[in-house]
Amino acid sequence: MCVNMxxxxxxxxxxxxxxxxxxxxxxxxxxxKPKVQKKSVIADMLKxxxxxxxxxxxxCLSGMAAGNQNLPKMVxxxxxxxxxxxxxxSGACGPYLHRLPYPVDTTHPRWQSSGDVMVISNVAVTHxxxxxxxxxxxxxxHQMEISGALExxxxxxxxLIGAIDGxxxxxxxxxxxxxxxxxxxxxxxxxxxxxxxxxxxxxxxxLEAISLSKTTALTLQKELFEKMVGVIGHYTDMAFQIxxxxxxxxxxxxxxxxxxxLQATLKRVQTISLTPNQHSNISVSVKTDDLKRQLSKLGNIxxxxxxxxxxxxxSTSVARERTRYHVKVQSKTSKREEYPHGxxxxxGEMRSKTHNGAVVYGEVEDHRDGTYTITxxxxxxxxxxxxxxxxxQHVQNSPNDLDVRPKRDYHTLCNAQQVIQCKAPRCVAIHDxxxxxxxxxxxxxxxxxxxxxxxxxxxxxxxxxxxxxxxLGISIKGDVLYVADGGNHRVQKLTSxxxxxxxFGQQGSGQGQFILPVDVIIDSNNKLIVSDHGxxxxxxxxxxxxxxxxxxxxxxxxxxxxxxWGLDLDPQGNIHxxxxxxNTINVFTKKGxxxxxxxxxNGPIGLAIDDEGYSLVSVYGGxxxxxxxxxxxxxxxxxxxxYPWGTALDPxxxxxxxxxxxxxxxxxxxxxx
Numbered sequence: 001m002c003v004n005m006x007x008x009x010x011x012x013x014x015x016x017x018x019x020x021x022x023x024x025x026x027x028x029x030x031x032x033k034p035k036v037q038k039k040s041v042i043a044d045m046l047k048x049x050x051x052x053x054x055x056x057x058x059x060c061l062s063g064m065a066a067g068n069q070n071l072p073k074m075v076x077x078x079x080x081x082x083x084x085x086x087x088x089x090s091g092a093c094g095p096y097l098h099r100l101p102y103p104v105d106t107t108h109p110r111w112q113s114s115g116d117v118m119v120i121s122n123v124a125v126t127h128x129x130x131x132x133x134x135x136x137x138x139x140x141x142h143q144m145e146i147s148g149a150l151e152x153x154x155x156x157x158x159x160l161i162g163a164i165d166g167x168x169x170x171x172x173x174x175x176x177x178x179x180x181x182x183x184x185x186x187x188x189x190x191x192x193x194x195x196x197x198x199x200x201x202x203x204x205x206x207l208e209a210i211s212l213s214k215t216t217a218l219t220l221q222k223e224l225f226e227k228m229v230g231v232i233g234h235y236t237d238m239a240f241q242i243x244x245x246x247x248x249x250x251x252x253x254x255x256x257x258x259x260x261x262l263q264a265t266l267k268r269v270q271t272i273s274l275t276p277n278q279h280s281n282i283s284v285s286v287k288t289d290d291l292k293r294q295l296s297k298l299g300n301i302x303x304x305x306x307x308x309x310x311x312x313x314x315s316t317s318v319a320r321e322r323t324r325y326h327v328k329v330q331s332k333t334s335k336r337e338e339y340p341h342g343x344x345x346x347x348g349e350m351r352s353k354t355h356n357g358a359v360v361y362g363e364v365e366d367h368r369d370g371t372y373t374i375t376x377x378x379x380x381x382x383x384x385x386x387x388x389x390x391x392x393q394h395v396q397n398s399p400n401d402l403d404v405r406p407k408r409d410y411h412t413l414c415n416a417q418q419v420i421q422c423k424a425p426r427c428v429a430i431h432d433x434x435x436x437x438x439x440x441x442x443x444x445x446x447x448x449x450x451x452x453x454x455x456x457x458x459x460x461x462x463x464x465x466x467x468x469x470x471x472l473g474i475s476i477k478g479d480v481l482y483v484a485d486g487g488n489h490r491v492q493k494l495t496s497x498x499x500x501x502x503x504f505g506q507q508g509s510g511q512g513q514f515i516l517p518v519d520v521i522i523d524s525n526n527k528l529i530v531s532d533h534g535x536x537x538x539x540x541x542x543x544x545x546x547x548x549x550x551x552x553x554x555x556x557x558x559x560x561x562x563x564x565w566g567l568d569l570d571p572q573g574n575i576h577x578x579x580x581x582x583n584t585i586n587v588f589t590k591k592g593x594x595x596x597x598x599x600x601x602n603g604p605i606g607l608a609i610d611d612e613g614y615s616l617v618s619v620y621g622g623x624x625x626x627x628x629x630x631x632x633x634x635x636x637x638x639x640x641x642x643y644p645w646g647t648a649l650d651p652x653x654x655x656x657x658x659x660x661x662x663x664x665x666x667x668x669x670x671x672x673x
Contacts, residue, residue: 181301188299207282214278221277228269235262306331306339306370308393316571316611319350321381321407323612324630326571327362327374329388329395342366345391348374350402353383381406408654408671410614410627413638418668420452425659425666427519427606427646429476431496434652437481438659438666439471445483445498448666458498463488466500473519473531473566473646484517484530491520491530491545504545509535512547519567523590529575531564538564538577540590551592553579559594561586566607566617566647570630578604578617585615585628598632606647610654618644618658625658638669 239262242251310332319325329346331339348362362376378384381404388398424441431437434450443461445468448454458481459468469487476482479496489507491514494500505514515534522528526543538551553561562581570576570587574595577586580603587595603621610616613630618641625638625647642662649656656669 185299192298203284203286207284210282214280214282217278218276224272225274228265231265232262235265305333306344306390307334308390308395310334310336311390311395313388313395313397315386319376319378319384319402319404320612321378321404323377323407324571325350325376325378327376327386327388329372329374329390331370331372331390339370341370342368342372344372346372346374346389348376348386348388350376350378350404351385351387351399352378352380352404353385355380355382378404380404408610408612408614410616410636410671413625413627413636413656413669413671415669416667417670418452420448420666420668421664422446422448422666423664425645425661425664426472427474428648428657428659428666429474429481430648430650430657431476432478432651434650435496436657436666437474437476439468439474439483439646443468443471445471445474445481456498458494459483465503466492466494466498468492473517475519475521477522477526482520482522482528484520486516486518486533489514489517491517491528491541502545504541505530511550512539512541512545514539518565521567521569523569523573527590529567529569531567531577533563533565536562536564536581538567538575538588538592549592551575551577551588553586558597559586559588565605568607568609568615570609570613570615571611572613576607576609576615578607580605580620585617585632596632599626599628599634601626605645606659608647608649608656610649616647616649616656618647620644623662625656641667 311329312332313327313329315325315327327348329348331344331346333339343366346364346366348364350360350362352358358380360376360378362374365373365375367373374388384402384404385399386402388395420436420438422438422440425438426441427439429437435455436448436450436452437458438446438448440446443459445458446454447456447458459466459471461467461469463469467488468483468485470485471483472486473484474481476496480501481494481496481498483492483494485492485503490503490505492500493502505512505517507513507515509515513535514530514532516532517530518533519531520528527548528541528543528545530539530541532539536553538553539547540549540551541547553559553564560582561577561579561584563579564577565580566578568576573590575588575590577588578601579586583600583602583604584597585599585601585604585607586597589595599615599617601617601619601622603619604617604626605620606616606618608616615628615632617626617628619626620643623639623641623643625641625644626634627636627638629635641658641660643660644658645661646659647657654671656671658667658669660667
């Protein structure tokens with residue numbers, strides 16, 4: 001192949017493109033030559049740079065490229081007059097021939113076996129940018145891309161297979177839901193049909209009874225009439241016969257008898273009603289129009305499902321190390337309506353932000369009414385994340401930060417860290433800001449700051465609004481103060497600064513009445529729970545003082561109790577009652593169902609329960625504070641007290657406050673964690 005033919009072929013494939021601004025980590029940057037536009041210039045260049053042998057070699061290379069050997073070649077030439085390194089390839093833009101500005105080492109040993117032309121290496125050229133790179137470098141890059149694509153494809157395929165499995169499960173669940181709904185519809189209408197049949201039988205039976213009653217009465221009346229007619233006819237016939245056939249003497253003998261009997265019968269007829277004693281009407285009233293309207297709207301088929309983003313959950317913001325933590329989840333639809341059914345996959349977990357991200361998985365209880373309880377027990381203290389999912393998707397406000405605090409150690413309660421002087425303190429409550437509220441034998445409430453300095457006094461002795469008589473129990477929630485005003489047999493509601501708001505109750509044993517109420521607490525739903533000491537019962541009221549429920553301690557058995565005193569709620573919402581007369585702590589649900597009983601303290605009065613479920617009981621007769629674990633086992637006793645009364649916990653750090661009544665002091669104990 002001659003040089004002119006090579007030039008013709010190269011030019012015929014398109015205008016000769018020359019590379020520009022090429023970069024390669026190994027080859028460096030290549031400066032482009034001006035684009036060649038004429039065939040003669042191309043031919044002259046080829047003639048000037050190659051000998052016949054080189055032309056032959058290049059022709060072979062060109063032929064290889066044309067034969068789909070689309071791999072660029074880097075060629076070294078030591079033939080005069082233009083030795084150098086040349087790049088040749090054939091691609092979508094046409095064949096290329098370009099000289100690279102690199103020197104040729106003519107002493108390299110490989111020249112001995114390669115002649116004047118030697119292929120140095122295979123290279124790769126980018127289609128648009130024409131950048132030049134070693135083929136091995138490009139291949140390695142492509143290998144990584146292919147491997148990455150394979151991994152991605154594998155992950156995507158796995159997810160798709162999982163999605164297919166999820167769809168299959170959902171299809172099965174749809175069939176199951178359909179079958180259950182079908183059975184429910186059939187059962188409902190069979191029950192309805194059975195009810196209708198029973199009602200039909202009842203109505204027919206009533207109809208038969210009414211008809212029989214009427215028929216019997218009319219028949220008896222008719223028989224009486226017939227009997228009277230017979231009597232009258234008998235004596236009438238006898239009278240005619242006597243008049244026609246008998247002698248005067250016979251008429252005289254029988255004449256007195258016939259008129260007497262006939263007159264008696266006629267007189268009896270006059271005393272009875274000759275009107276039928278029953279009316280003929282038997283009417284029926286089956287108002288089917290309303291029933292039809294109701295039946296036409298009877299039942300609904302719902303195509304809705306809980307929406308995770310609409311579902312809510314409720315729990316405390318603080319958990320305790322190695323202590324059960326409960327989360328209540330309420331499933332809701334996308335319209336934020338409560339979903340009343342169970343069966344949804346709910347999961348909960350805690351992830352430590354320290355300790356290598358340790359995870360604790362929760363136990364889930366499905367209440368089958370759309371609510372779920374998740375119980376988790378964190379094993380380490382520190383910052384955690386709480387994650388709650390429904391059908392694999394996060395519910396509202398999940399994940400959420402959660403502080404897991406170290407477990408409290410009540411065994412360290414020995415000596416009081418603070419002593420507040422107060423005359424005959426009976427009850428104590430701690431505000432969120434740390435203020436200490438103390439109900440005193442002076443028939444008022446003293447408010448102390450955190451250092452024990454008196455800030456203010458609430459109330460005075462009396463029976464008016466905001467006055468007290470032997471106030472025995474106080475509770476504070478936010479800026480609202482509730483007082484069990486025992487001597488006045490009522491409960492008062494005030495602001496935390498002492499302004500009167502509301503009262504309810506009076507002396508008595510009826511619903512909403514009291515005989516010496518001694519304690520009052522507020523639950524999470526703002527329901528008020530009152531210890532009705534003299535009536536041996538616990539009463540529950542709404543926020544406005546409306547009666548809701550009574551837990552009666554009268555009777556026999558474990559659920560009975562006498563002279564209830566201190567109250568508090570455990571983390572599960574159960575009501576704990578310190579019963580002074582029974583010397584026990586009785587536990588009930590908020591619905592009044594007996595749960596269990598624990599402890600046998602001598603005269604328990606005050607009661608406080610921490611967020612782990614530990615109960616602290618001030619034992620009036622035992623001059624001590626008894627501490628019980630969540631299972632009701634006594635674990636520690638704080639002695640050297642004198643007739644302790646009320647007990648309270650600081651909501652900020654769990655410090656324990658005791659109204660040490662006999663010593664006219666309020667004691668503060670710090671809990672080590």
